[in-house]
Amino acid sequence: MSLEPSAISVKNFIHEAADRELDERGLTAFTNPSASALGNFFAGLDQRWTGNPFERGFEELIPIGRAAARPGSLSSFTGAAAQPMHTDAAYLASPPRYLVFECVDPGEVSCKTEAWVTNQAKLLEERPHLLTNPRWVFLGGGRSRFYSPVLDTVLGIARIRYDPYCMSAAGENKTTLNDVSGLLASYTRQVSFEWTQGAFLIIDNWRCMHARGVGGESAPSRRLRRWYLGAKNGLGI
Numbered sequence: 001m002s003l004e005p006s007a008i009s010v011k012n013f014i015h016e017a018a019d020r021e022l023d024e025r026g027l028t029a030f031t032n033p034s035a036s037a038l039g040n041f042f043a044g045l046d047q048r049w050t051g052n053p054f055e056r057g058f059e060e061l062i063p064i065g066r067a068a069a070r071p072g073s074l075s076s077f078t079g080a081a082a083q084p085m086h087t088d089a090a091y092l093a094s095p096p097r098y099l100v101f102e103c104v105d106p107g108e109v110s111c112k113t114e115a116w117v118t119n120q121a122k123l124l125e126e127r128p129h130l131l132t133n134p135r136w137v138f139l140g141g142g143r144s145r146f147y148s149p150v151l152d153t154v155l156g157i158a159r160i161r162y163d164p165y166c167m168s169a170a171g172e173n174k175t176t177l178n179d180v181s182g183l184l185a186s187y188t189r190q191v192s193f194e195w196t197q198g199a200f201l202i203i204d205n206w207r208c209m210h211a212r213g214v215g216g217e218s219a220p221s222r223r224l225r226r227w228y229l230g231a232k233n234g235l236g237i
C-alpha cells in the first residue's frame, strides 16, 4: 500500500467517462447526474435495473452506536467508529459487484470513505497461496455458512472476499486475519474520498475493499444512500 492515500476527484457526471474510470481504476466519483442518466448508468452495471434510482433500491446509512445496530452488522461491532477494510456482503455466495454511494449529508465533521484498490495484474499473476488456498468459513446476514478462499477468479477478475467480522478460519487453516489483511494491503493502493453533498462514489466491490474512516462518532448527521448493483442478490431489496 502506498504511504500517502491518493484522492479521487468528483466530476460532473458523464456516462462514458464514469464507465471508463470505473473499469480502469476500480472506482469512480461524480456529481449532478439526472435521474434518467443515473438510471441508464445503473442499467449498464446491472441489466436488471429499471426505474428511477432516487426512488428505489437504496438503503440509508448513518453512523449509529453498537446497541442500536442490527445484530451481526458491521456497526454492531464498530459502532460509529472507523471500520476495518472489508468487502460488502462477503457472506453472500455472490457479493454485489458494484457499490454506489450518494452523499445526502456529509455530517458535522469530515468522515471519509477509504478504499483499497487491488493491483489486479499482480494478484492474477502471483495468486498468493495465503489468499487462494487456506479456506475460511463465511457466515452472516442470516444466510447459510459456506467455505471460500479470500481470493478467487471470476470472469477474469481477481475477486476479493474479506470481512473480519463474518469470517473464521476453517479446519487446518492456521492463518490469522492479520496475516490476510497485511498481505492484502501489499497488493492494494489506498484511495481516500472526502464527502460533499450530492457526490456519488462507485466502488467495484470485487476489486476493492473499503471502509468508513474516522469521524463517525462526531458526525451524527452523516447520511449516505447505498445501492448494490450487479450480482444475483445485488439490489439489496
Ligand SMILES: [Fe+2]
Binding pocket: 086, 087, 088, 210, 211
Ligand atoms: Fe461497507
